[in-house]
Amino acid sequence: MKMEKEVILDKISFRKKVEQLSNLPTLPNLLDKFTRMLKDPKTSMAAFGKELSKDQMLTSKILKLVNSAFYGFPGRISTVTNALVLLGYDALKGLIISSNIFENLSPEAYPLWHHSVTVSLASRAIARELSLPDIEEFAVAGLLHDIGKVILHVEASEEYRTVINQAKKAKQPIWQTEGEILGFDHANIGLWICEEWKLPKKLTIPIGYHHMPAAPKEYHMRVAVVTMADILVRSMGGGAEDDLPLETPDPIIEKQVPLTLKQIRKLIEGIVPEFESLKRLAPKEIN
Amino acid sequence: MKQVATEKRILCLHEDDFAYDQIRQILSDKGYFVYDYSDANAAFAHIYNEPPDLMVVSTKTPGWKEFMTRIKNDSVYKHLPLILLTSEETLTSLLSLSDLSCDDFLLYPAHKKEVLLRVQLRESYASSNLDANPLTRLPGNYTIMATIQNTVQQKNKSALCYLDLDNFKAFNDRYGFARGDEAIRMTARIITNVTRKIHADSFVGHVGGDDFFFIIPSHLTKECCEQIIQNFDLVIPTLINDEDRVRGYIESKDRKGNVQRFPLLSLSIAVIDLNITRIDHPAEVSAKAGELKKAVKKLNGSNYLVNRRRS
Incomplete structure (x- = not known):
């Protein structure tokens, strides 16, 4: 029997695997919707942009493509609207047609999707409340903040199940358990893939540091907004894995995002309707 | 590996x-x-x-x-x-x-x-696709001239559109050529995407530098130019540094070497609508476009102007 702690995922080879990923799966009901929209000649680009901002996979693929050396805007484009203007309809069509769907859909896929979309809504709402410029960029960072979890579900589903069960047993935040068992967490994975895909730093940093908001040297405000949105949504019961405890927020959050209780109440009231309607949308279409 | x-x-x-x-x-x-x-x-x-x-x-x-x-x-x-x-x-x-x-x-x-x-x-x-512009891969002058000739001869109800950027020199001086190239590529993508979406068979060419040329059916001129301007004004700010965006201008040297304030990047389109002005020879096109360009360049921000019927 081995006495030392068993490594269930090798960091170096998993990172390599992540960097070579080119196609993340989309949820089947979303892909159906996009395909229907493609067939309708009346669909406007704006309508597409609005729907796409609910899908982590296509949003990340679109941003990857527009920031690639091939198009010639590396590290430049951080919103879906701008990306669509530059990529055009044909490329969008190609991306949608060539999308995979989640096979063997894991039970966490919908809660994770719901969580990501609501954190995106909350990030936008907080940025607006604080009168920050470029609120769409905050929404994108919020949408993609847990992209590392998607990758774990897709690329290491068995190992990740072990991590989730352990976190539930130990009653601690998922990222801490990931760190203990894997030696890296989902935010690290987010950072790896964003850097590999040459996404702008204003997205990469909030995605990579949303559990360590004091660590980066720049974009503190962006990290703090996404972290705050994450906490807000989880406190509303919108976590990706149910009933895991919330960690105490880093003091930098309060400094960067000085929200009063009144403002927080207003934000939550603003999010609730969509929070609930998204919840109703998902499970109905699972089967 | x-x-x-x-x-x-x-x-x-x-x-x-x-x-x-x-x-x-x-x-x-x-x-x-x-x-x-x-x-x-x-x-x-x-x-x-x-x-x-x-x-x-x-x-x-x-x-x-x-x-x-x-x-x-x-x-x-x-x-x-x-x-x-x-x-x-x-x-x-x-x-x-x-x-x-x-x-x-x-x-x-x-x-x-x-x-x-x-x-x-x-x-x-x-690697040696001769006429295509290396930066944008759009057809260049030779193809543009041939296309204008065809359009004029066939008496199509088309609009010939000349597009260029305003204050591009100041932009290049302030941010360098690499970012200037990005602005050119963005402009090329925007024109191509808008014209193709509105009319699948549109022609788009790159004359060189910040000069572009495209042809669309006359009745789509307004829709096309407005959409190009809207998309351009939406995306171009990603190329402007935050401090300049807040100030609303960039500082750069003019031709005499004096530091001056320049407006942020915008574009101008001069449109020769063959439905309005009769053109018998391709050479008339560039002369007419030149006059129109002068007028549209005097306006602030991104604009387009269509030739008027002589009364």
């Missing part, structure tokens, strides 16, 4: 068989990196994620024709060279290759030397 960027990558769409294996072997032996696909959708995904240097498509693969048509109709990907791998029977049944949008073809069973030569030949063609 990650592939070194200089290594040439070839994407092959094929049905697994012995004849193909030989070709694959020949290419890998010569240091090409070969990606194999038997499913057209998966091959698409690859191309959109990481465009190869060359594609080889076998006519034994289901969906090969749709694959080829889609790639060759895409304004960005159509320049990727595509070699059709086909059999003599298929070739005879096709009647003519000119209806297909491939760049070259190879026959099973392939001769080793021939495979290599065809691939190398295609590569050299692709």
